[in-house]
Amino acid sequence: MKNLYIVLSFVAISSSIIAQNKDTKAADKLYNRYEYVSAAKEYQKLVDNGKADGYVYKQLADTYYNMFNTAEASTWYAKATETTQDAETYFRYAQMLKASGKYEEANKQMSKFAAMAPNDLRAKSFKENPNYVPKILSKEARYTVNSLPVSSDKSDFGAVMYDNILYFTSARNAARKDYGWNKEPFLDIYKATLGDSGTFSDATTVSELNSKYHDGPVTISTDGNTMYFSSDSFREGLFQKDKVNKLKLGKNNLYKATKNGETWSNITPLPFNSKEFSLSNPSLSRDGKTLYFSSNMPGSLGGVDIWKVAINGDSYGTPENLGNKVNTEGNESFPFIADDNSTLYFASSGKQGLGGYDIYQIDLSKGTDASNMGKPINTEKDDFSFTFNKAKNMGFLSSNRNGNDDIFSALPICAVDLLVHVTNAKTGEILSNAKVSILDEKKNIITTETSDTKGDVNFRVECDKPYTIQASKDGFEGNAFAVAKSKGPTATIDAALQPIDVIVTETEIVLKPIYFEFDKSNITQEGAFELDKLVQVMRNNDKLVIFAKSHTDSRGSDDYNLSLSDRRAKSTVQYIISKGIPAERISGKGFGETEPKVQCGPCTEEQYSLNRRSEFLIVK
Incomplete structure (x- = not known):
C-alpha cells in the first residue's frame, strides 16, 4: 500500500513496441484504474488462452511490480524481456530480482538497462560501482x-x-x-x-x-x-x-x-x-x-x-x-x-x-x-x-x-562516533597523512587509519569503554591521547603533535627514555614514538652512524641483565632499520648493569630509572 504514496496517479506505464489491442481492453481498463488485483486476473486469462505477447507479459509484470509481488513480477518480466522492451522494464526486472536476493541475475538486467539509458543517474551509478552489494552488507549494524x-x-x-x-x-x-x-x-x-x-x-x-x-x-x-x-x-x-x-x-x-x-x-x-x-x-x-x-x-x-x-x-x-x-x-x-x-x-x-x-x-x-x-x-x-x-x-x-x-x-x-583531529601543536596547522591508531583498554591496537586532508580520522567505538588514541607523523613527536568513557553519540579528540626537536650534541643524540615492558625486549608504542625522532634525525643527515647502548639497573643477576639489555639493543636496531635506515648506519649492544649512570647501593626508584636507559652515540 505504500506504493500508493509513492506512485499514485503517476504509475509509470512503460511503453513497449507491442501495444494494447482489443483483446487487452478489459485488462487495460482495470490497470488504468489502478485495480491491479483484478487486472492481473484479466491479463492471466490472456496468457492461459494463448493470446499473450510482449505487451501482455510486460503489463502483467508491471501489475505485480506495483503490488510488490516479487516472484510473480520476476516471472513475467523474464517473459517480457524475450521481446523488445524499453529501458525502464529492465530496471524494474532488476529491482524484482534484487528483492528476491538474486543479485548476479539483477546485475545482468542492470547492464542492459545501463546500455539503453547511459545518461540515467541510476545507470551511471551502476557502471561506476556494479558490485556494491558486499559493501552495503559489510556495514556495521547501528x-x-x-x-x-x-x-x-x-x-x-x-x-x-x-x-x-x-x-x-x-x-x-x-x-x-x-x-x-x-x-x-x-x-x-x-x-x-x-x-x-x-x-x-x-x-x-x-x-x-x-x-x-x-x-x-x-x-x-x-x-x-x-x-x-x-x-x-x-x-x-x-x-x-x-x-x-x-x-x-x-x-x-x-x-x-x-x-x-x-x-x-x-x-x-x-x-x-x-x-x-x-x-x-x-x-x-x-x-x-x-x-x-x-x-x-x-x-x-x-x-x-x-x-x-x-x-x-x-x-x-x-x-x-x-x-x-x-x-x-x-x-x-x-x-x-x-x-x-x-x-x-x-x-x-x-x-x-x-x-x-x-x-x-x-x-x-x-x-x-x-x-x-x-x-x-x-x-x-x-x-x-x-x-x-x-x-x-x-x-x-x-x-x-x-x-x-x-x-x-x-x-x-549504543556506540560513539569518535572524531580524531590531528594538528601541529605549535602552529595549529592541519596534519594530513598522519598515522592514527585506536587501542582498547588492554593497549591492543584495534585498527589504524590515516588522517584525511582535513586532518581527521573517524572511528566507531563502543559506549562506556575507555580507549587510547596514538598518533604519529614524520617530523613530529608521536603521542598518545586518552579517550574517556562516553555514551555518545559523538566525541572528539584533538591530537596535537609537537614538531620533533631533538637534542643533538657532538657525541650523542638525546631522547627521552625508551621504555620496555617488564622482562621484555619488544618495542612498545611509546618507545616507537621516541625512536621515530632518531629516525627523523638520521634521515635529515644521511652521514650519521649511530651506536645504540642499552642499560639495565642493578636488580637481577649480572648475566641476566646483560642478556636482557642486549636483546633490547637489538630490538632497537631492528626498529630503526625497519623504518628505512640502512643497516650499516645503526648498530647496538647491551651493557647490562656494567655502566651505571648513578653509583648507588641501595638505590632509590629514581636512581634505578636513571640507570635503566638507552644511549645513542654518534660514531661519525
Missing part, C-alpha cells in the same frame, strides 16, 4: 530492529512519535470500502500511546482527520500544536475526469490542522496543492521553518522526488527540488528530517540498494552523497518511512520483509 505489535494483518506504515503518542497510517478499518489497487480498505490515520511499561496501547483512529478517502501519514510541530498530513485531493474537490475509463482521478495533497484541546481542527489545504500532481509524506523540521515532502510535480528528476518548501507563519515559499544528491530518475519518498535540521532520511528505489525500496540518510548541510543505512534497517524487500524520536532514543520504520507492510522499532546500538 540499530536493532523488531516488529511492533501495533501492526495488523493489513498495511501499516508511516509511524512517527510525538511525546508518547505514535501516529501511523493503516488500512485495517474493515468497515471501509476496499481500494482496487490491492483490495485493502482505504487508509486512515491511527494513534497508539506508549505506556510506562514500554508497550503501546491498542490503536484508535484519529477520526477528526480521516475522510472517506486515503489519509496519512502525518508530521507534527515541536510544540505539538500544528500537524501536516497527506490526504486525497477529493477532500477539496480536486480531481481529473478520465472519461474513457469512467474514472475520477484524485491526487495526494497536503493539509494543515491545528490542535484544539485534545482534537485536531481547522483543516486547510496547502496553497501549492494541485489536481495535476501529487504531494505526500510530509516531514516538518524541528524549527518549523521547512516542510519536506514527496511529489511528482514538474521539475522532478524521476517519478517521485523529495522536495522542500519554506514556511513563514501562514505563508509558504516556492517548493524546491532537493537535487540529484537525493533524487534519481526512479522514485524517492518518505522523507524525515531529524532534530538537527540537517540529517534527512528517505526511501529510494533508484539508488543502489539491497532490493525494493531502501532507506538512506544524507547530511544536507555538507553536500555529501546519501548513504545506504545497511542491514538490519534495509533488506531485500521494501524498507521505507524511517523516523526517529531523539527524546525517546527510539526510531521506527516500515517494511514488507514479512510479507506485509508492517511497522518496526529501530533502537540504536
